[in-house]
C-alpha cells in the first residue's frame with residue numbers, strides 16, 4: 001500500500017484536479033434531479049405554479065410569461081449539460097490517464113525488481129508465471145488499486161449528491177428507500193469474497209498456461225521434431241479449461257449482484273411509492289418535491305450499480321495484488337559497489353559447497369579450485385557431477401552455501417554478488433544474441449566502448465570475417481529481421497563482449513559441444529591467445545579442449561576427484577595421451593600438459 005501511495009505522489013496535482021472535476025460532476029447530477037420537479041410543474045401548469053424551491057425562476061415568474069421561463073430553463077439545462085460534459089472529460093483525462101501512467105510505472109518497477117532477484121527465485125517460478133505477473137497481474141492491480149478507486153470516488157460522490165437532493169426533498173421517503181441499502185451492501189460483500197477466490201484460481205491457471213507455452217515455444221524445434229504439437233495444444237487447453245472454470249464462476253458471481261440488487265431496489269421503490277402516495281394525498285408532500293425526489297432516486301441507481309461493480313473489480317484485483325506484492329517483497333540482491341579490482345594473480349575457491357533449495361544432496365562439496373592468470377583449467381566429469389553448478393558459483397551467479405572465495409588472497413564471499421560478476425565473464429553454451437545491431441551486441445556489457453575497440457575485440461576473437469560478411473557494426477542480428485550467426489560465432493561474440501568489459505576471468509560452460517571441428521579449433525586457438533593475461537575455466541568433454549588446458553579438474557558427484565580412476569574410462573572423457581592424463585586429473589598445475597596441442601579431430 002505504501003508503495004502505491006509513493007506511485008501516486010508525483011501525480012498529486014492531476015489527482016486533485018480530477019477530484020475537483022468529480023465534485024463538479026456530482027453537483028451537476030444533483031442539479032438535474034433538483035430541477036426536474038419545478039421544471040415539470042412549470043410545464044404542466046403553464047408557469048402559474050412551479051419554481052417552488054427554485055430561487056431564480058421564481059424571480060422571473062412574477063413578471064415574465066411561462067414560455068420565457070421555459071426558454072430560460074432550457075438554456076440553463078444546456079449550460080448544465082455542458083458543465084457536466086466538461087467535468088466528465090476533465091476527470092477522464094486527469095484520473096483515467098493518470099491511472100494508465102501509474103500502471104506503466106508499476107510495471108517498470110515490478111520488472112526492475114524482478115530482474116534483481118537472486119537466481120533461486122527464477123528456478124522456483126517459471127518464466128510464464130513471471131510474465132503473467134508482469135503483464136496480466138500488473139494490469140489488474142492498476143484496475144483494482146487505481147481505476148476502481150477512481151470509479152468508487154466518482155460514483156460515490158454522485159450517489160452522495162443525489163442522496164442529498166433526496167433528503168432535502170423528503171427525509172422520510174429517503175429513509176424508507178434507504179432501508180434497502182444495508183441489504184445491498186451485504187450482497188456485495190458476500191459476493192466479492194467469492195469473486196476474489198475465483199480470480200485467484202484463474203490467475204493460478206493462467207500462470208501455469210503461460211509457463212507451459214513459454215517452455216514449448218522456447219523449444220519449438222524439439223516440439224516439432226517430436227511431433228508434439230497436438231500434445232502441447234492439449235496441455236494448453238487443459239490449463240485454459242481450468243482457468244475458464246474459475247472465470248465462469250467469477251462472471252456468474254458478478255452477474256448475480258445486479259440481479260439481487262435490482263430486485264431489492266424495486267422492492268424499496270415500490271415501498272416508497274406507496275408511502276409517497278399517502279403523503280401526497282394528505283398534502284404533507286408537494287408534488288413537485290416528490291418529482292425531484294423520484295428523479296434523484298432513479299438517477300441513484302446507476303452510481304450504486306457502478307459502486308458494486310467497482311467493489312468487485314477491487315475484489316478480483318486483490319488476487320493479483322497478492323501475486324505482485326509477493327514478488328515485490330522478495331529481497332533483491334545487494335547492489336554492487338564496484339570496488340573489486342581486476343584480478344592480479346589468482347581467483348580461488350576454498351572448500352566451496354552448494355545445495356539447491358529443496359534438494360537433500362549438495363550439488364558440489366568441498367571444492368578447492370584455483371584459477372590463475374595465465375592458465376587454462378578444464379573442468380570435466382560425468383553428467384550431473386556439478387560442473388555447471390561450480391561454474392555458477394565461480395561466476396558469482398550463486399552464493400556458496402559454505403566455503404570461501406578468495407580474490408588475490410582477499411576473502412570476497414560476503415561481498416554483493418554483483419562485484420564478482422563484474423570481474424568474471426560467463427560464456428554459456430548458447431550465448432545471448434540480442435535482436436539488435438552487432439555493435440549493440442558487443443556493447444551489452446560495456447556500453448561506452450568506442451567503435452575502434454569493438455573492431456579490435458572482434459579481431460581478437462577472430463570474427464573479422466563475420467564483420468566483413470555482415471557489412472559493418474550496424475548490421476542487425478537476431479531472429480526476426482536480422483542475420484543469423486552460428487553457435488561458434490555467438491560464443492566468440494560472447495568472448496569479445498567479455499574482452500570489452502576488461503574482465504580477466506573467463507568461464508566457458510561446455511563451449512565446444514555444439515561446435516564442429518573447425519570452430520572448435522578456432523576456439524582452442526583463441527583460448528591460447530587469451531590465456532597469457534586471463535584466468536580461464538572451461539567445462540570440457542572434448543579431447544581437443546582438454547588437451548588445450550594447463551590443468552584438468554575432474555568432478556564426480558560434486559567433489560573434485562583426487563585422481564582419475566582409470567577403471568572408469570567408460571564414463572570419463574577421452575583424455576589426451578600419456579603423462580598428461582594422470583597429472584591432468586590430479587587437480588594440480590602441471591608443466592606436462594600439452595598447451596594448445598592441435599585437437600585430434602582437426603589434425604586429420
Ligand SMILES: Nc1ncnc2c1ncn2[C@@H]1O[C@H](COP(=O)(O)OP(=O)(O)OP(=O)(O)O)[C@@H](O)[C@H]1O
Nearest residue numbers: 123356359363381382383384385386387388389390
Ligand atoms: N535447479 C536445480 N534444482 C535442484 N537440483 C539441481 C538443479 N540443477 C541441477 N541440480 C542437481 O545438481 C547436480 C549437478 O548439476 P549440474 O547441472 O551442475 O551438473 P553438470 O555436471 O553440469 O551436468 P551436465 O554435464 O549434464 O551439464 C545434479 O545432481 C542435478 O540434478
Ligand SMILES: [Mg+2]
Nearest residue numbers: 387388389509
Ligand atoms: Mg552442465
